Amino acid sequence: MAYQNPPSIPISDPEAPEITPTPTPSTNPLANGFSAKGVANKVKNNLVFHSKWGELNGAMGDLGTYIPIVLALTLARDLNLGTTLIFTGVYNIITGAIYGVPMPVQPMKSIAAQALSDTDFGVPEIMTAGILTGGVLFVLGVTGLMQLVYMLIPLCVVRGIQLAQGLSFALTAVKYVRKIQDLPKSKSLGQRHWFGLDGLVLAIVCLCFIVIVNGAGEKSxxxxxxxxxxxxxxxxxxxxxxxxxxxxxxxxxxxxxxxxPSAFMVFVLGVVLAFIRRHEVVHEIKFGPSTIEVVKFSKHAWKKGFVKGAIPQLPLSILNSVVAVCKLSSDLFPGKDFSPTSLSVTVGLMNLIGSWFGAMPSCHGAGGLAGQYKFGGRSGGCVALLGAAKLVLGLVLGTSLAHILKQFPVGILGVLLLFAGIELAMCARDMNTKEDSFVTLVITAVSLVGSSAALGFLCGMVVYVLLRLRNWTKDKPLSTIWMQKRPEQV
Structure with missing residues (x-):
C-alpha cells in the first residue's frame, strides 16, 4: 500500500465562528482578470474587516518579533527607522490588498542576526544582502522554479521547519520574560525583578489575561x-x-x-508604561519624517552582503517565507491557497525596491501569520491597518520613535512573541505517522541546536530520503516513493 502523508488538520479558530471568512474559490491575485472594476472589487473584499476588534487585535500579533529586531538594528547599526517604517507600512497595505489575509511583513532574521553579531556588517552590507536575496527570490518566482521547489518539499519537512521556528520564538520569548535584555547587543543582563514597570509580575499578569481572553484557540x-x-x-x-x-x-x-482585543490592550499598556518609565522621552521626540536617501554601496559591501548575508538568508526565506507560508495559509484559511510563485515575487520586489533606500530587508513569515491569526486577524484589513499605523509613525516621528520603543517593557514583548511561537509550533500536530513525526523532530532538533534552519532542512531531507528508500519494494517503482500525496495536498 502506498505510503501517504496524513491530511492536514486546520488550526483551530481562537475567535468565534462568526468572524471566520467564507472560503473563496481562488485567491490568486491574477485569477480574476485585470479589469479595473474586478481589481477594485477584489481589493475592497480583501480589506473588509471580519471583526473590528479581532482585526485590531490581530495586527499586534507580529510585533513581538518586529519591534526587537528593528529596534536593535536602529540602536546598534544606525538603521533608518523612519524609512523602514514607511516602506514596511506600504508593504503591509499592498500585501493585505493582494492576498486578503493577515500576510505578515517581517525583517529578514538571518541578515539581522549577522548584522548584530558582526560590527563590520553595517547598513550598506545589510541592504546589499537584501537586494541579492530579493533578486534570487524574484527570479525563482517569475521563472516558476519556486513552484517546483514547493512541490518537491514534503509536508513533514515543512512541519519540521515550522516547529523549529515556533519553538525558537517561544524560547526567545521566555528569555525576554525571565531576564533583563540589552536588545541592541542581543544579550541578557541578569534576572528580571519580580516587581516594577517591567517586572515578572507584570509579564505574568499580561500572559494570564491573554490566556483568559483567547484561550488555546478553540472555536467554542x-x-x-x-x-x-x-x-x-x-x-x-x-x-x-x-x-x-x-x-x-x-x-x-x-x-x-x-x-x-487582548493583544492590543497589552501593547497599549506597554506604550503607556514606556512614557511612565522615562517621561523625559517626550522631549527627545522630533516630528517629521526621516530623510530618505539612496544608500551608497561599495564593491566590498556587495561581496560581504552576498557571502555573509544573502547565502545564509536564502534557505530561510525559501522555506519559512514562501513554502511554510503557503502551507500554513491553506491550513488556516481553507480555500485560500496562495501560489509559491506570487509569494516569491512579492518578497523579491519588496527588497529590490526598499533596500536601495535603507529600509530593512523584509519577507513574509509563517510565525507572523500564525501570530496574527492567533489574536484574531482574518483579512487583509488587519495588516493594512498595521501598515497605516507604521506609515503614520514613520512620517510623523521618524527615527525618534526609537527613543519610545527603547523604554517599552521587554517582558510584554516576550508575552506577545510567546503566543506567536506556540501557534506556529502547533501546526506540526497533524503529523500522525511515526515516520513523519520522526523527520519533523529531527529537523527541529538540528535547527534548534545548530541555530540553522538550513542545516535542519538538509538533515531532514536526508532522513526523509532514507526512509523512502527503506520502503522501496520490487513492486513499487522509485518514482512513486517520494511524494505520496493526494492531488489536493500538492
Missing amino acids: RGCCDVVESGGDDDLGGQKRRNEVVERNRTRWVRKVIFSL
Missing part, C-alpha cells in the same frame, strides 16, 4: 446555551426562568470578555 467560547423556560407559573417554573436569566447574564459576560 464556552458560552452557555440558552435554555427555554417552561410556561408553568408555579415555583418550579419561576426557578427555571431565574436559571435562564442567570445563564443569559453569564453568556453575555463571557461574550464581552472573550471579544476583548
Whole structure:
C-alpha cells in the first residue's frame, strides 16, 4: 500500500465562528482578470474587516518579533527607522490588498542576526544582502522554479521547519520574560525583578489575561446555551426562568470578555508604561519624517552582503517565507491557497525596491501569520491597518520613535512573541505517522541546536530520503516513493 502523508488538520479558530471568512474559490491575485472594476472589487473584499476588534487585535500579533529586531538594528547599526517604517507600512497595505489575509511583513532574521553579531556588517552590507536575496527570490518566482521547489518539499519537512521556528520564538520569548535584555547587543543582563514597570509580575499578569481572553484557540467560547423556560407559573417554573436569566447574564459576560482585543490592550499598556518609565522621552521626540536617501554601496559591501548575508538568508526565506507560508495559509484559511510563485515575487520586489533606500530587508513569515491569526486577524484589513499605523509613525516621528520603543517593557514583548511561537509550533500536530513525526523532530532538533534552519532542512531531507528508500519494494517503482500525496495536498 502506498505510503501517504496524513491530511492536514486546520488550526483551530481562537475567535468565534462568526468572524471566520467564507472560503473563496481562488485567491490568486491574477485569477480574476485585470479589469479595473474586478481589481477594485477584489481589493475592497480583501480589506473588509471580519471583526473590528479581532482585526485590531490581530495586527499586534507580529510585533513581538518586529519591534526587537528593528529596534536593535536602529540602536546598534544606525538603521533608518523612519524609512523602514514607511516602506514596511506600504508593504503591509499592498500585501493585505493582494492576498486578503493577515500576510505578515517581517525583517529578514538571518541578515539581522549577522548584522548584530558582526560590527563590520553595517547598513550598506545589510541592504546589499537584501537586494541579492530579493533578486534570487524574484527570479525563482517569475521563472516558476519556486513552484517546483514547493512541490518537491514534503509536508513533514515543512512541519519540521515550522516547529523549529515556533519553538525558537517561544524560547526567545521566555528569555525576554525571565531576564533583563540589552536588545541592541542581543544579550541578557541578569534576572528580571519580580516587581516594577517591567517586572515578572507584570509579564505574568499580561500572559494570564491573554490566556483568559483567547484561550488555546478553540472555536467554542464556552458560552452557555440558552435554555427555554417552561410556561408553568408555579415555583418550579419561576426557578427555571431565574436559571435562564442567570445563564443569559453569564453568556453575555463571557461574550464581552472573550471579544476583548487582548493583544492590543497589552501593547497599549506597554506604550503607556514606556512614557511612565522615562517621561523625559517626550522631549527627545522630533516630528517629521526621516530623510530618505539612496544608500551608497561599495564593491566590498556587495561581496560581504552576498557571502555573509544573502547565502545564509536564502534557505530561510525559501522555506519559512514562501513554502511554510503557503502551507500554513491553506491550513488556516481553507480555500485560500496562495501560489509559491506570487509569494516569491512579492518578497523579491519588496527588497529590490526598499533596500536601495535603507529600509530593512523584509519577507513574509509563517510565525507572523500564525501570530496574527492567533489574536484574531482574518483579512487583509488587519495588516493594512498595521501598515497605516507604521506609515503614520514613520512620517510623523521618524527615527525618534526609537527613543519610545527603547523604554517599552521587554517582558510584554516576550508575552506577545510567546503566543506567536506556540501557534506556529502547533501546526506540526497533524503529523500522525511515526515516520513523519520522526523527520519533523529531527529537523527541529538540528535547527534548534545548530541555530540553522538550513542545516535542519538538509538533515531532514536526508532522513526523509532514507526512509523512502527503506520502503522501496520490487513492486513499487522509485518514482512513486517520494511524494505520496493526494492531488489536493500538492
